[in-house]
Amino acid sequence: MTKDIVLEARELSKEVSSPEGRLAIVQKVSFSVHAGESAAIVGASGAGKSTLLALLAGLDTPSDGKVLLAGEDLTTLDEDGRARLRAERVGFVFQSFHLVPALTALENVMLPLELAGRSDAKAAALEALDRVGLRERVGHYPRQLSGGEQQRVAIARAFVVRPAVLFADEPTGNLDTVTGARIADLLFDLNTRSGTTLVLVTHDRALAARCNRVWVMEAGRLAQG
């Protein structure tokens, strides 16, 4: 059964110093997600959702506890080791898209493949852009694309490496309702088809409800939703 667990947090805590003393942002969080599952973490602003996501993806290091991602203990890896693991096993979708403004849609999607040293980067990126319906706009720069289109490029970039886990931080937060709904459809559709594990951070209960499992984050602690 353990084999199926692709992401696991054990007693995960994050503290920072503040003018008022030590502040616990994430407190003893433990949970696990199985391969192919979709999980949502919901909560109000400042509940610690984004910090938890950063810890799970290895973008930040915990004060205590550990994270196992695709069988590897992130806390035993250095910064470069975590980066390599991300390049191979992790995809990201952000609220503010985070495309490299100097690169075209195609080049943005090729980026993680090139970082991983893949020789078929261009073909795979074109296919990924085709799957998100942007075949015609591969040569456009981010500023020439609408918000919804930019997020599709970001989704294509996230799925193109066939990640074990895809982290999404408020993926519809910067979009209008209609576009947001289309992006959500695309995300879940691709997730189902590619068998990826999806970990979603949002305060949108409707979006969270489409996931297999929902946790609620409150003052740094996690409860089953």
Added chain:
Amino acid sequence: MLRRSAMLGVRLLGREWKSGELGILLIALIVAVGALTGVGFLVNRISQSVALQANEVLAADLRLESGAAAPEEAYITEAKNRGLRTARSTSVLSVVFRDERNQLANVRAVSEEYPLRGTVGVANAAFGAPVAVGRGPARGEVWPDSKLLAALDVAVGDTLSVGAGTFRVTRVLITRPDQGGGFGELAPSMLMHADDLPSTRLLQPGSRATHAVLFAGERGAVVRFKAWLDKNKKRGQRLLDVSEASPQIQNAIDRAGRFLSLASLVAVLLCAIAIAMAARRYVQRHLDSVALLKTVGATRGFTLSMSLVQLCIIAIVAALIGSGVGYLAQEWLLRALEGLLRANLPPPDWLPLGLGFLTAIALLAGFALPPLLQLSRVPAIRVLRRDMEPPPPVVWLAFGPAIAAVVFLVWWVVRDARLFAGFIGGLAVFTAILALAGWAMVRLAGSTRGSVGVSWRYGIANLSRRRAESVVQIVAFGLGIMVLLLLAVVRNDLLTDWRRSLPENLPNFFFINIPPDERMAFFDFLDERGASRSRALPMIRARLTQLNGQPIEKIQFVDPRGEGYSRRDQNITWQADLGDDNQIVAGRWWTPAEHGRPLVSISDEYQQGLGLKVGDRMTFDIAGEVIEAEVASVRKIKWDSFQPNFFVVFPPGLLDELAGTWMTSAYFKPGDGRVISDLVRRFPSVSVFDLDDLLSQVRSVVDKAAMAVQSVFVFTLFAGLVVLLAAVQASRDERRYESAMLRTLGASRGTVARGIVAEFSALGLLSGLLAATGASIAGYFLAKQILQVSYSFDPLLWLFGLLGGGALVAASGWLATRSVLKQPPASTLRSG
């Protein structure tokens, strides 16, 4: 990994170039390199021209002289193999006849190729206006000088006999390029063709002749040949280059060189500031991209090597374009200033191009690499939290490379320990003072916020909030304004001083061998004809025989000059007053009570050459009498005063009985040729030495140096403005966002604009105040210690510093941030 990071680096760079992202960094670097190489090319060409012109004093680049026999043909063969041009010149003292009249003259036989540098000035009558020709007389002809013509009462067309030969006078020799500034040749002189020399039979075993071989060619080849000659020349052969040819010209070159190094240093400094600011902005704008790269799997090494590749490409592109800009800029400048030049400047060599590349790399490594290292340390989590910055850098890593780059470039440009120490020390102190003062002002300004209007409050609030940035900008502006002020101050002082040191009525004739009993009549003759006369000094020849009781033949001199001084007879004098063109550098000048005591005062060249110190004993043989004297003082002589001056001076009352002859110098209006002819006839034993040509050579060198100084000033001013703009650009993104915020909250464009102007005016005023203080102090130090000119305090400096600084910074700030106000607030807030 390196290949992938390089490829991605190149691609990103290409995209950024297209989208204008790189503009500021690249332009700052191009202008920096352009300014520096522009100065470099210009200085290079002018110093080549100065050196060439100075070489005219030798009529060559190198001159090998020998007393005994003519230098071997092997030297000429070797020189020709190395692509150098050569010529021969032999001078011999002989009596020249015209019927029953005769006169001792210096007969100089020159080969076809003479002169290799400069021209021979000839006329059709004695003391006439010279016409330049590039050769000596043809076979069968002679060109006697005016003094010889006057003494023998001959004219062009007559014939003269020398030894066994008879020659026709075809021209009158007015100037030769190698007549020199010394007093080696007191007799009248005459040029003839070298091939005619054997027929005169003047050269017999034991005859007193000086043989010279002249060499000229491309600079590098000359330098290498000089090294070869130094090694291979025989004892008794003397090698001369321009540094030994004429102390007057050397003085002018030294001063010009020092000032030009100083001026190019200013450009180096301004470049560094501009690069640092542009690099900071570049890094700020790339934090997000690098964080994203790390999120999708790039390691720190990957992002770092990507940045390094980009940096190298930027350095190469900037160095290429910048050097091109620099070349064109100096070409344009030279064209604009063409009227000032006597001849076309020689083309520059490629050294400044190397300087351009090295500068671009050193500046980027020193000032852009540290922030780029920081960039590679930006945490990946920045993709989720925009407030995450890279961890603060280690202090030595942040400032070490910058300091190393400045030290390296400054040393490379200056190559003088004292100037280097003064500059680096001054820079460090001034930077620290500026930083402290800037910090204090920002704090002070913060406390006045409550009492000023909304625009000023906004402006001052900006200063306080961006405290670190404000201090950096005050330091940058302050340094920029200071160097500009300093340049203006030193330039004026230097030019004024030069003009003063070479006044129009500088003595242009020297008179030597004035018999003591004729001297009053001679001075009266000069005074009656309106000549302005300088001091008259007695003169006698002396030979140095012992130093501190040790025979001179047994002493080995380290300095080759010492060897020369110890062998040659020396002209000496005695005088009561020091004269304002002499300065005591060791010991003290004698008091009237010490007149008649066995003391001696020597020049610093003489002291260094012989390795003497105050208190040493020197023994001279003066007209058969042995005199031992103690070194009482060492003098620094200002040779370009063109007054009679001597290496060795005794107090009055010691040698008066021995008096040989007198000498003086005087100024005659150009064209007083007849007066000189009369004088030569009336006082036949007096030797006349015409300095007009030498003087115009020195004036021309000074003119060129002044032109270089002025053009360097233009370059530096331009570089300074770019620094100011780069500084303003650095805070542009933030300003755009703030302006949008303020306008959204209801502020008018005018309010925001006034706030910006207020902020930059405050920055400029304080920078200007500090800069004026710094420039006054540094100017005083430079004028007194380095350039050795007098310094006059100028209150205008403060006015220019304060008002100029305030206005310049406010205007640049306004120009650079103006577009911030043009954008509608909504678009800025959306994209920010």
